[in-house]
Amino acid sequence: MRHTISVQVENKFGVLSRVAGLFSGRGYNIESISVGETIDPKISVMTIVTSGENQIVEQINKQLNKLIDVIKVQDLFDVDHVEREMVLVKIAPPQEQKAEVLRLAEIFRGRVVDSSLKTYTIEITGDEKKIEAFLELVKPMGVKEFVRSGKIAIAREKTKS
Amino acid sequence: MKVSGAEIVVESLKKEGVTHIFGYPGGVVLNLFDYLYDAKDIKLLLTRHEQGATHMADGYARSTGRVGVALVTSGPGATNTVTGIATAAMDSIPIVVLTGQVPTMLIGNDAFQEADIVGITRPCTKYNYLVKNIDDLADTIREAFHIASTGRPGPVLIDLPRDISSGMANFNWPEKVQIRSYNPTVEGNRKMIEKAVEEISKSKKPVIIAGGGVILSGASEELKELAEFTQVPVTTTLMGIGSFPSTHHLSLGMPGMHGTYYANMAIQNSDLIVAIGMRFDDRVTGKISAFAPNATIVHIDIDPTSIRKNVHVDVPIVGDCKNVLKTLNQIVKAGKQPQWTEIRKSWLKQLDDWKELRPLCYKYSDTVIKPQYVIEKLYEATGGDAIITTEVGQNQMWAAQFFKFDKPRTFLSSGGLGTMGYGFPAAIGAQVANPGKTVIDIAGDGSIQMNIQELATAVIYELPVKVAILNNRYLGMVRQWQELFFKERYSHSHLNTVPDFVKVAEAYSAVGLRAEKPSEVEPVIREALKTNKTVFMDFVIDWKEKVFPMVPAGAAIDQMMFDDEEVPKKETKKLKAIK
Ligand SMILES: Cc1ncc(C[n+]2csc(CCOP(=O)(O)OP(=O)(O)O)c2C)c(N)n1
Ligand SMILES: [Mg+2]
Secondary structure (H helix, E strand, O other): OEEEEEEEEEOOOOHHHHHHHHHHHHOOOOOEEEEEEOOOOOEEEEEEEEEOOHHHHHHHHHHHHHOOOEEEEEEHHHOOEEEEEEEEEEEOOOHHHHHHHHHHHHHOOOEEEEEOOOOEEEEEEEOHHHHHHHHHHHHHHOEEEEEEOOOEEEEOOOOOO | OEEEHHHHHHHHHHHOOOOEEEEOOOHHHHHHHHHHHOOOOOEEEEOOOHHHHHHHHHHHHHHHOOOEEEEEOOOHHHHOOHHHHHHHHHOOOOEEEEEEEOOHHHOOOOOOOOOOHHHHHHHHOOEEEEOOOHHHHHHHHHHHHHHHHOOOOOOEEEEEEHHHHHOEEEOOOOOOOOOOOOOOOOOOOHHHHHHHHHHHHHOOOEEEEEOHHHHHOOOHHHHHHHHHHHOOOEEEOHHHOOOOOOOOOOEOOOOOOOOOHHHHHHHHHOOEEEEEOOOOOHHHHEOHHHOOOOOEEEEEEOOHHHOOOOOOOOEEEEOOHHHHHHHHHHHHHHOOOOOHHHHHHHHHHHHHHHHHHOOOOOOOOOOOEOHHHHHHHHHHHHOOOOEEEEOOOHHHHHHHHHOOOOOOOOEEOOOOOOOOOOHHHHHHHHHHHOOOOOEEEEEEOOHHHHOHHHHHHHHHOOOOOEEEEEEOOEOHHHHHHHHHHOOOOOOOOEOOOOOOHHHHHHHOOOEEEEEOOHHHHHHHHHHHHHOOOOEEEEEEEOOOOOOOOEOOOOOEOOOEEOOHHHOOOOOOOOOOEEO
């Protein structure tokens, strides 16, 4: 099962390698990891996408919690949450497909963030499905490279009824 | 008033109650050594290798429960501590290792004797620090001791760049430590403890497996109370030896690969396992899918990651063993009382039968010395009143099987990492912490050579450590595996009779004694125990002797192999492996 785990850590030197080292040292999967500051500059949040059997994921959660610099671990598997990822795609479409590329970008609410005589660089933000779908569609149109940000996620606020 | 970083370090150590540091100097720690030169109330013992220093700190810690401290230089000094740190980490031993580092300005430049020791030790410390600001120094040391000694204990490393120890700052000792992201759970969940009590009252065939956590939390009394009150037999893992008296009628000795027949049979046939401060290591469980097939498992441990890591647990209790057992005992005593002796009668009878069927035994010889005989004689001569350390290999297993330990913190052995070369420096550390006490390293001829240079440390500080070398001229445990599983192809396990241990001891101004015949064993031991000096006893033992019982790697723990010759007369079955 795939789990997205949100980990609050002390914004200290070496924390990323402690977390990364935990995954590599114990042979856990890590599909993506993204790190950034939070509202409190002393705290960072890492969003980690991992997968494994239940017992392994339970261990991953516990092992993360055990790290001294980890303040809070939230496995979003059973939590209603929003997740986003960004991709930057550089495409060099043949002349006759240039318009189609721009049209697709628009359908996916993307933006052209850079263009040259031969290429467009398009930014798409969304959940994983959306990004994969876009990449799938533009693949035959001359994708030169793309970069993905890795997932970030946040739990939804419970709406009062 | 500003004082030097070196002064802050040493004065902070004193505030933590440190009286002994095991260390080795070098360029970037000279300020610290200079301050220690005439510091009062704290003594640095110069070792002969940094690995020795860390094992000494470890032996000091294991034998007392206090934090052991080592101080070494950067680069090679620091990397030499890695084995000692990893050894302490695997066995949850509180030590603080201070390493020098090149000046902050030079870090990352491949400076002379620079090693990224914080990076290197990240996976084998509980936590580690690089001090970048002298104003953080005192707080860092306070935190390091707190982290090392609380929760599940472990080693903490502090890397001190030269400009930090030579810099100047105000010394403010923090009275309190508060780390918001570090709050070990020490009290067990009461509901779960009640559930555990229910299981214990219900069980017909219960076993307690006690591990090193019982010793670390000082829960031996509580354990004994529980076992006696509810009449539950206790098996102690290698790390748990001493947590429950080996001479107690409820004691089953050690379980696992070289465990007793009756401990392994008890586990496999039990309907309830109460695991206390142990972590279901593969040397204990054998084939995991066949482990204790009919047992409900109650698991008490302070480290949540130990629970459900290797085995399924029905009643998990996260907490400090001592606290949990206290509550558990209260609940047991307050509740409805089953007729404990009555409901356990047939189970305890069964265990007695197993004990009688296959006791730990060996075949005595009056021509060649058997290692088990040496250990029995050591036990007799000391009356069991000694701290025993071990090396790794057959020596370790024989010590665990044939010496008897009635008190915690008297058996010090590298269980998790299995570090050859641990026992001798650990014995030195234990002797420093326990001046009047008899401290004996039960060693192999291979292992002792891994830190033999510490003879100098023992001699110079007049530490009367005794080393009993079970000299089989082999890396015996390796040879045993080769004999049993590699068609007797003894690839690179023969050591010959090099060196002459008596002469080595004498070269270091220690005492060297040798026994080559069984009749010489006792006199050698008596003489060694009489002298107030460091002694090497070279026991030339039967090289063919193997450790039994033995569970082959990957087999269930009731699939034990025995030495046929060792089976007592009344035993009629002559099976290599019995189920
Ligand atoms: C540092 C280290 N290297 C290698 C091993 C693997 N090993 C385990 S037991 C053993 C043999 C130990 O020989 P010795 O000290 O003579 O003990 P014996 O088994 O003969 O009693 C070896 C090489 C180890 N445990 N530690
Ligand atoms: Mg040997």
